[in-house]
Amino acid sequence: MARWDYKKDIDYNAIDMQKVRGDSFLFQLLTIASFIEITSDTYAKNLSEYYDDNPKAVQWLQEDWEKEEIQHGEALKRYVLHVWPEFPWQKAYERFLELYLPLCNTGSFQPTRGLEMLARMIVETGTSTMYRAFEDYAKSLDEPVLAGLTHYIYKDEVNHYSYFDRYFKYYNQSENLGRKEILQVIVQRLKEASSEDIEMGFQSIYEIQNDAVFDRSSYELFKKELNKLAKKHYPYSMAIKMTMQPLNLNKTLETTMVPVIRGAMKVLGI
Numbered sequence: 001m002a003r004w005d006y007k008k009d010i011d012y013n014a015i016d017m018q019k020v021r022g023d024s025f026l027f028q029l030l031t032i033a034s035f036i037e038i039t040s041d042t043y044a045k046n047l048s049e050y051y052d053d054n055p056k057a058v059q060w061l062q063e064d065w066e067k068e069e070i071q072h073g074e075a076l077k078r079y080v081l082h083v084w085p086e087f088p089w090q091k092a093y094e095r096f097l098e099l100y101l102p103l104c105n106t107g108s109f110q111p112t113r114g115l116e117m118l119a120r121m122i123v124e125t126g127t128s129t130m131y132r133a134f135e136d137y138a139k140s141l142d143e144p145v146l147a148g149l150t151h152y153i154y155k156d157e158v159n160h161y162s163y164f165d166r167y168f169k170y171y172n173q174s175e176n177l178g179r180k181e182i183l184q185v186i187v188q189r190l191k192e193a194s195s196e197d198i199e200m201g202f203q204s205i206y207e208i209q210n211d212a213v214f215d216r217s218s219y220e221l222f223k224k225e226l227n228k229l230a231k232k233h234y235p236y237s238m239a240i241k242m243t244m245q246p247l248n249l250n251k252t253l254e255t256t257m258v259p260v261i262r263g264a265m266k267v268l269g270i
C-alpha cells in the first residue's frame with residue numbers, strides 16, 4: 001500500500017495560486033502526467049498476465065505498484081482541477097484513451113521476463129528523474145504544495161525502480177543476459193520514453209482546448225519548453241547512474257560508458 005495518501009497528506013487549499021495559475025506549460029506537464037499515471041491499471045493487468053509464473057511479483061504489481069501509480073494520477077488530477085477548474089479534464093482524458101489504449105498491449109513487451117523487468121527499470125528511471133525535475137521546478141516557483149506532492153511521487157518512483165531491479169536480478173540468474181542485450185533494451189526504452197505517450201497527452205489537451213485538429217507545431221513549442229526545463233532542473237547524473245546500474249560495470253567501464261549514455265540521451269532529446 002502507498003505510504004502516503006493524497007487526500008490526507010496534500011493540502012490543496014494551501015496552493016499558492018498566484019505562482020502557478022498563469023503557467024500554461026506547467027498546466028500541460030501536470031495534465032499529461034495525470035493522464036498517463038491514471039491509466040496504469042491497463043499496464044498492471046498486462047504485466048500481471050506476463051508474470052503469471054511469479055505470484056509474488058503479481059501481488060506486488062497489483063497491491064502496491066498499480067495503486068501507487070494510480071494515486072499519482074489522481075493526486076495530479078486534483079492539483080490540475082484545483083488550479084485550472086475550467087479545464088474539462090474528463091473530456092480530454094477520454095480523447096487521450098482513444099489515442100493511447102491501442103498502444104497498451106503485451107505485444108510491445110520484451111521477449112523475456114528478465115528483459116521486460118529491465119525495460120520497467122528504464123521507465124521508472126524516467127519517472128523518478130522527471131518528478132525530481134518537477135520538484136526542483138516547483139521549488140523554483142516557490143509553490144510548496146506542488147513541491148511536496150512531486151516529492152512524494154518521486155520517492156515512490158525510486159522505490160518502484162528498486163523493486164523492478166530486484167526482479168530483474170532474479171530472472172537474470174537463469175536468463176544470463178549479456179551486456180549487449182541489456183544495452184539494446186536500455187537504448188530502445190530510452191527512445192520510447194521520450195515520445196508517444198507524452199505527445200498523445202499533449203494532443204488531447206490541444207484538441208479539447210482549441211476545438212481544432214492537432215497542430216504539430218504547437219507540440220514542437222512544448223518540446224522546446226521541456227528542453228529548457230530539463231537544462232535547468234533535470235538530474236542527469238542520477239539518470240545516468242540508474243540507467244547504467246543493470247549493466248553491472250566495474251569502475252573503469254563505467255567511466256567509459258558515461259559519455260556513451262549521456263550522448264545517447266542527448267541524441268534522443270532527453
Ligand SMILES: [Fe+2]
Nearest residue numbers: 037069072127
Ligand atoms: Fe507514477
Ligand SMILES: [Fe+2]
Nearest residue numbers: 124127157160
Ligand atoms: Fe512508478
